[in-house]
Amino acid sequence: MEIKDILSKVDHTLLSRDATWDEIRALIDDGIKFGTASVCIPPSFVSQAAKYADKKIAICTVIGFPNGYNTTEVKVFETEKAVNDGADEIDMVINIGLLKEKLYADLLHEIKAVRSACEGKTLKVIIETCALTDEEKIKMCEIVGASGADFIKTSTGFAGGGATREDVSLFKAHVPSHLKIKAAGGIRSISDAEDFIDLGAERLGTSAIVKIVKNENLGDY
Numbered sequence: 001m002e003i004k005d006i007l008s009k010v011d012h013t014l015l016s017r018d019a020t021w022d023e024i025r026a027l028i029d030d031g032i033k034f035g036t037a038s039v040c041i042p043p044s045f046v047s048q049a050a051k052y053a054d055k056k057i058a059i060c061t062v063i064g065f066p067n068g069y070n071t072t073e074v075k076v077f078e079t080e081k082a083v084n085d086g087a088d089e090i091d092m093v094i095n096i097g098l099l100k101e102k103l104y105a106d107l108l109h110e111i112k113a114v115r116s117a118c119e120g121k122t123l124k125v126i127i128e129t130c131a132l133t134d135e136e137k138i139k140m141c142e143i144v145g146a147s148g149a150d151f152i153k154t155s156t157g158f159a160g161g162g163a164t165r166e167d168v169s170l171f172k173a174h175v176p177s178h179l180k181i182k183a184a185g186g187i188r189s190i191s192d193a194e195d196f197i198d199l200g201a202e203r204l205g206t207s208a209i210v211k212i213v214k215n216e217n218l219g220d221y
Contacts, residue, residue, distance in 0.1 A: 050086025
């Protein structure tokens with residue numbers, strides 16, 4: 001697989017709580033240089049990042065991150081604010097408690113509410129697979145598929161577990177045809193990236209791939 005093809009599926013990510021504007025700016029510069037799908041950054045940087053990037057790369061941010069237990073109203077407000085600030089893509093965390101309680105209608109309502117607040121921007125729904133049973137993961141494929149979201153996403157990377165090959169394979173077997181898959185968390189090598197893409201992931205949330213390309217001088221940039 002060509003390295004440029006891998007990079008085109010990467011959401012180049014920096015979500016650490018101590019991230020600085022200098023680091024975010026460098027992330028954007030690298031994302032533009034290496035042709036990543038987006039940069040995924042904290043909400044507080046979206047307005048500044050959107051102005052700096054000047055539409056040269058998509059700006060992605062996170063909602064209800066990382067725990068997902070914000071109220072639906074707060075998630076909607078966060079989403080509206082992010083879109084108004086210039087976000088092109090929204091990665092929201094579900095309320096896992098609603099899933100554990102089998103309050104499926106409430107969970108679907110929440111995702112649809114965020115979908116509406118996105119105003120047509122790309123929506124990815126993080127279900128935090130490391131906290132779920134296979135039965136719950138399959139149920140989320142159904143719910144996210146019915147919500148109007150664009151992607152189902154494995155993980156925040158902040159819950160002690162990230163994407164696994166088994167989970168992406170399970171997603172691929174159960175998502176409706178219109179729903180795309182994003183693998184995130186623990187993707188640390190080119191071979192990891194290739195495996196997840198081969199299994200059906202159309203986006204990868206990672207900070208490692210661009211670093212590898214830079215350090216090993218892969219490709220012609």
